[in-house]
Amino acid sequence: MTRPPGETGHPERDDPDADGPESRLRRFARIWSRAIYPATATSMTRAEFEEFLVPLARQLRDALAARPFDPNPGVGVGEALVAAHCTDPGSLPRSLGVVDAYLVLYCLPCETLPAEESRARSVRLQHSIAAGFAQALRERTLGEQEAMSRAALRAQAEAEKALHTSEARFRAVFEGATVGIGISDMDGNILDVNDALLRMFGGLENHLRGRRVTEWAHPDDTPGVWNLQREVAQGERDHYRIDKPYYRTDGTVLWTDLTVSLLRDAAGDPQYMLALMEDITERRLLHEQLRYEATHDALTGLPNRTLFFERLEAALGTRSGAARFGLCYLDLDGFKAVNDSLGHAVGDQLLVAVADRLQTCLTSEEQLIARIGGDEFVALIQDPATQEDVTALARRILGALAEPVTLDGRELPVRGSIGIVDGPAGELGPAEVLRSADITMYRAKAAGGNRYEHADPEADVVAITRHALTTSLPMALERGEFFIEYQPLVRLSDGIVHGAEALVRWCHPRCGVLGPDQFIPLAEDTGLIVPLGRWVLEEAVRQARDWQFGASREPLRVNVNLSPFQLRHPGLVRDTVDVLKDAGLDPSGLCLEVTESALIGADESLLKPLRQLADLGVDIALDDFGTGYSNLSNLRRMPVSTLKLDRSFTRGMQQDPADPIDIKIVEGVVSLAHTLDLAVTVEGVETGTQAEHLRILGCDTAQGWYYARPGPPERLHALSLADAS
Numbered sequence: 001m002t003r004p005p006g007e008t009g010h011p012e013r014d015d016p017d018a019d020g021p022e023s024r025l026r027r028f029a030r031i032w033s034r035a036i037y038p039a040t041a042t043s044m045t046r047a048e049f050e051e052f053l054v055p056l057a058r059q060l061r062d063a064l065a066a067r068p069f070d071p072n073p074g075v076g077v078g079e080a081l082v083a084a085h086c087t088d089p090g091s092l093p094r095s096l097g098v099v100d101a102y103l104v105l106y107c108l109p110c111e112t113l114p115a116e117e118s119r120a121r122s123v124r125l126q127h128s129i130a131a132g133f134a135q136a137l138r139e140r141t142l143g144e145q146e147a148m149s150r151a152a153l154r155a156q157a158e159a160e161k162a163l164h165t166s167e168a169r170f171r172a173v174f175e176g177a178t179v180g181i182g183i184s185d186m187d188g189n190i191l192d193v194n195d196a197l198l199r200m201f202g203g204l205e206n207h208l209r210g211r212r213v214t215e216w217a218h219p220d221d222t223p224g225v226w227n228l229q230r231e232v233a234q235g236e237r238d239h240y241r242i243d244k245p246y247y248r249t250d251g252t253v254l255w256t257d258l259t260v261s262l263l264r265d266a267a268g269d270p271q272y273m274l275a276l277m278e279d280i281t282e283r284r285l286l287h288e289q290l291r292y293e294a295t296h297d298a299l300t301g302l303p304n305r306t307l308f309f310e311r312l313e314a315a316l317g318t319r320s321g322a323a324r325f326g327l328c329y330l331d332l333d334g335f336k337a338v339n340d341s342l343g344h345a346v347g348d349q350l351l352v353a354v355a356d357r358l359q360t361c362l363t364s365e366e367q368l369i370a371r372i373g374g375d376e377f378v379a380l381i382q383d384p385a386t387q388e389d390v391t392a393l394a395r396r397i398l399g400a401l402a403e404p405v406t407l408d409g410r411e412l413p414v415r416g417s418i419g420i421v422d423g424p425a426g427e428l429g430p431a432e433v434l435r436s437a438d439i440t441m442y443r444a445k446a447a448g449g450n451r452y453e454h455a456d457p458e459a460d461v462v463a464i465t466r467h468a469l470t471t472s473l474p475m476a477l478e479r480g481e482f483f484i485e486y487q488p489l490v491r492l493s494d495g496i497v498h499g500a501e502a503l504v505r506w507c508h509p510r511c512g513v514l515g516p517d518q519f520i521p522l523a524e525d526t527g528l529i530v531p532l533g534r535w536v537l538e539e540a541v542r543q544a545r546d547w548q549f550g551a552s553r554e555p556l557r558v559n560v561n562l563s564p565f566q567l568r569h570p571g572l573v574r575d576t577v578d579v580l581k582d583a584g585l586d587p588s589g590l591c592l593e594v595t596e597s598a599l600i601g602a603d604e605s606l607l608k609p610l611r612q613l614a615d616l617g618v619d620i621a622l623d624d625f626g627t628g629y630s631n632l633s634n635l636r637r638m639p640v641s642t643l644k645l646d647r648s649f650t651r652g653m654q655q656d657p658a659d660p661i662d663i664k665i666v667e668g669v670v671s672l673a674h675t676l677d678l679a680v681t682v683e684g685v686e687t688g689t690q691a692e693h694l695r696i697l698g699c700d701t702a703q704g705w706y707y708a709r710p711g712p713p714e715r716l717h718a719l720s721l722a723d724a725s
Contacts, residue, residue, distance in 0.1 A: 021107075025061060028098075028106040029053040035094045040086045049084075056080055060099065061107035064121050071121070071128040078132025082140060089282070092133050096126045127290050134283050138257060141179065142241075145259055145276040148177055153263065180256070180277035183263075186233055186270055188213035200256070200279050202249035213273075218245040218253075229260065235270040238262045243280065255284040297371045299348055300355035308370035308378060312430045315382045326381035326390030326422040329437035330358075330397060333415040333449040335375040349407050351375065354414060357400040361393060378437070383425075387454075390422045394452040417444040418452035439463040469508070470522045477532055481507050484539050485710035489559065489681065489703050492695040499557035499591070501703060502540035503710045504532070516561075524565045533566045534575055541583045541590060543713050548589065556716070559591040559621065564598040573609045576618065587617035591642065595623045599638060607639065614639040621681065626669070635676055643673045645699075647684025653693040654686060663697070670698045 033050040042049060056077045063073040081087075081095060103125070104118045113121070174181055180197030184190045193208045201208060213229065222242055231237040239261040246254045256277040263272040295307035303311075315325040332354065339347040351371075358369045358377055366382040379397065384390050397418060404411040419440030421433055428436075436455045442463075444453040476482065486500040506514040523529040537560055544558035566572060580587055592613065599606070599622070614620050621642035622635075626649055635643075649666055652659025666682075673680045682694050685704030694702055708715070 021061075024106040025057050026054060028061075028102055029057045031102055031106075032057065032095065032098045035098050036086055036091050040084065040088065040091065042085045044084075052084060057107065060103055060125060063125060064103060064108050064118065065113070069121055069124075071124040074125040074128025075132030075135070078129040078134070079136040081129075081133055082136035087137060087140075092130060092286070095133075096130065099126050099129065123290075123294065127294065130286060130290060134280075134287070137283075138278075138280075141257065141278050142259070145179060145278070148179070148181070149259075149261055149274065149276065180275075180279070182208070182275040182277070184213055184273045184275070186235075186273065188229075188233060188273070191272070197277060200254060200277065201246070213275075216246055218247065220245050220253075232260055232262050232273060235262065243284075253281070254279065255281045297355075300352055300371050302355050302359070302377070303368060303370040305370070305372040308368065308372055308380065309430055311368050311370075311380055311382075312433065315380065316425050316428065316430060316433065323383050323425040324423065325425050325433075326384040326387070326393070327420070327433060327437050328379040328390065328394045328397060328452070329419040329421070329434070329441045330377040330379070330416045331441050331445065332375040333417055333445065338412065346407060346412075350405055350412055350414070353405045353407070354401065358397060361396040361400050363393075367393070378434075381422075384422065387422050390420055391452070391454075394418045394420055398450065398452065415450040417441050417449045419444060419455065420452055421455040435464075436460050465511075466522065469511070469514075469519055470526060472508070473519065473522060473526060473528050476506060476508070477528070477535065481509070482532070482535065483507060484536060484543070484713075486543070486558075486713050486716045487703050487710040488708050488716055489557075489701045490707045491701050492691065492699055497556065497716065498701050499559060500713075500716050501559040501593070501710075502536060502543075502561075504536050520563060524563055527565075529563050529565045530569055530571075533563065534579070536560060537576065537579050538583070541579050541585050544589045545583045545585045547713070547716075548585070555589060557589050557591055557619070559593050561593045561623065562598075564595070567594060567598055567606065567609070573612050576613060577616065580618075587613075588619070591619035591621050593621045593623040593644065594640075596625050596627060599634075602638075607637070611639045614641070626665075635672075635678070640678065642679045642681055642700075643669065644681045644683055645669060647682075647704075650682055650684065650690060650694065654690045656689055658689075658693050663693070666694070666697050666699070674698065 029050055032053050033046065037046050037049050040049065044052060059073045059077055063070060078092075081091065086095070100122060104122050108118055174192075174194050177194060177196055180194065180200045182190060182193045182197055190209055190211050190213065198208065214226070217226070221244060225242055225244060228237065228240040228242070232240065239259065241257070241259045244256055244258045246256065248254050257280050259276045261274045261276075262270055263274050265271045295304060295310075296302065297304045312325075312327075315323075335347065335350070338350060354377070355369075355371065358379070361379070362369060368380045369377060370380070371377050379393055381390055381393060398416065401414040401416050404413045406412075419437040419442070421437045421440065436457075439460050440453050440455045443456075443459060444451050447453065483505050485503050485505055487503060488497045489499040489501060490496070491498045504516055504520075506519050508514055520529065523532050540558045540560045544556060547558075548555040562572075576590075576592075580590065592610075594610070610620050619642060620638075620640045621644050622638065622640045623644045624646045625643045626646045645666065649662055649669075652662035653666075670680050679700040680698070681701045681703070682699050683703055685691050685694065685702040685706045687706055691702060691706055
């Protein structure tokens with residue numbers, strides 16, 4: 001870290017952690033004083049000046065650590081520096097250098113903020129200091145200008161009484177002023193200029209005198225400036241003030257703080273126009289530099305998130321009924337693998353190369369490419385003619401990334417996924433647009449990547465709902481929002497309730513009761529399926545134990561579903577044994593259901609825990625049989641005791657006559673299962689006709705709405721008692 005001019009301290013003496021916060025604050029003020037005291041016009045001694053800086057340093061320290069962060073205290077610091085006459089050209093850059101190098105080091109404990117955020121806050125405070133300094137300096141100059149203007153007016157008024165005396169005084173002010181002064185007639189012809197104005201424009205008198213004010217137009221003129229000039233020239237306005245650029249004699253640009261006033265004669269009639277100019281070029285350049293750094297990405301040079309949101313807000317805030325916008329959200333596919341395998345330096349080079357290619361995709365000034373994250377870029381089109389214009393930009397982006405990037409002789413392929421959002425301006429806010437683009441981009445990535453997708457409001461709702469459920473899942477189990485319903489398993493031979501399948505439900509505070517298909521995949525993605533699955537197992541086993549104690553005949557068995565994630569969990573067997581032991585339930589009272597698709601191609605390591613559980617007496621059922629396209633010969637090596645036939649094979653039996661193909665399929669499955677000494681359970685039984693067909697075909701048990709919908713355990717117990725009676 002470089003030290004600002006005037007700082008000669010030694011690192012071993014300037015350890016920011018050597019003493020308390022107040023001592024570090026004073027040390028920062030001392031460094032600040034050393035840097036700028038030689039460049040001040042203050043009457044204070046060095047020690048007094050250092051004490052003057054202590055409260056300013058405290059303001060910066062408090063602002064740096066404030067929550068929420070507010071950079072406005074920096075404005076007061078800049079104003080205080082001007083009030084203390086720290087207005088030498090080097091004072092502001094040196095002050096900003098001290099704040100940049102030492103404010104975070106001496107005035108912010110390491111654990112308070114992340115380094116990136118503290119650095120960003122420091123930069124914004126520098127910006128505020130510069131703004132306050134510039135504003136105070138501007139106001140002081142305005143006071144001087146107004147004083148000189150009043151002196152000029154007094155000199156002109158006194159000229160009518162004593163022409164010789166007033167002329168001498170006016171000339172003294174006119175020639176000795178440090179700001180540029182020019183006088184023109186009411187037609188805009190320049191009559192006289194002082195030496196300060198000549199120096200500002202390059203020193204050539206004929207470049208100014210004799211010319212007309214209207215010849216000094218510049219492409220960057222503020223809109224409406226010449227209307228203001230016309231109003232003054234016509235006597236409709238007495239003065240105006242504005243920042244105005246001019247071309248110097250060498251072609252460079254001079255930025256001025258321009259005040260134009262109307263001078264009237266004794267009768268009140270307009271006679272001359274007086275222009276007062278302050279050279280603010282350096283201040284303007286500093287402001288532009290700070291603005292550029294705040295709105296552009298340091299690595300790629302592209303506009304950053306700040307500038308992108310400014311442009312997006314402007315595009316979306318257009319009130320014209322015909323105005324539209326288009327946005328392409330790009331995320332590089334597989335970029336993390338580049339960083340992990342080749343290092344972040346190579347990853348940064350790749351990002352720079354990608355940024356260069358993306359800039360070639362722009363075809364007009366209404367289009368913007370920005371980097372808003374690590375490997376995330378966004379392209380914005382203001383008011384595209386049609387949706388096809390936005391799609392064409394997405395195609396150009398994918399085309400620009402088609403060729404591999406060559407870095408140090410190594411070719412790196414580049415792929416990207418793009419989410420496209422477009423539509424009329426004024427309907428959505430920036431956050432909503434970016435969220436929709438992000439969701440759409442992930443749909444493109446999920447579809448294989450290296451492609452674009454258009455936003456779909458229905459898909460957005462699904463993704464937002466899915467995210468909301470995912471984030472609320474962890475606390476839902478702790479708050480007891482899950483409950484279990486039981487659907488009876490009926491023995492087809494005699495119609496007696498044989499057991500029940502435990503089906504978990506989520507009573508969501510806002511969405512109501514959710515079925516397992518709505519949250520089990522989310523639980524698997526987040527890893528919550530293991531604690532949730534154990535809770536379901538504990539509750540179901542405890543309920544089965546309670547049923548056994550109240551049974552007047554054979555005890556009811558409970559079926560519990562196992563997800564593929566649970567099946568691979570190393571603690572499956574231990575947890576199951578512990579749950580059965582704690583509840584006091586015999587293993588024969590539990591059946592674990594595993595989907596056929598989860599066991600396709602299963603090796604011995606996956607089947608081993610199921611074998612161990614089967615050896616303990618736990619029944620294993622193969623759920624959704626017939627949907628996984630597994631090899632039937634694999635049934636011989638699987639430790640299963642029951643096949644649960646998928647409902648799709650028995651729908652054709654709900655009415656008479658039954659579908660003969662369904663009859664043949666079920667007949668074959670039952671025959672195969674019984675040959676292998678396996679029981680057959682059928683899901684989704686909805687009619688008595690269907691149940692009778694299945695009974696005749698030899699199926700063992702069935703479940704479905706024909707018997708009962710899933711419900712509380714008390715209803716199942718009532719059904720079993722009714723069967724017994």
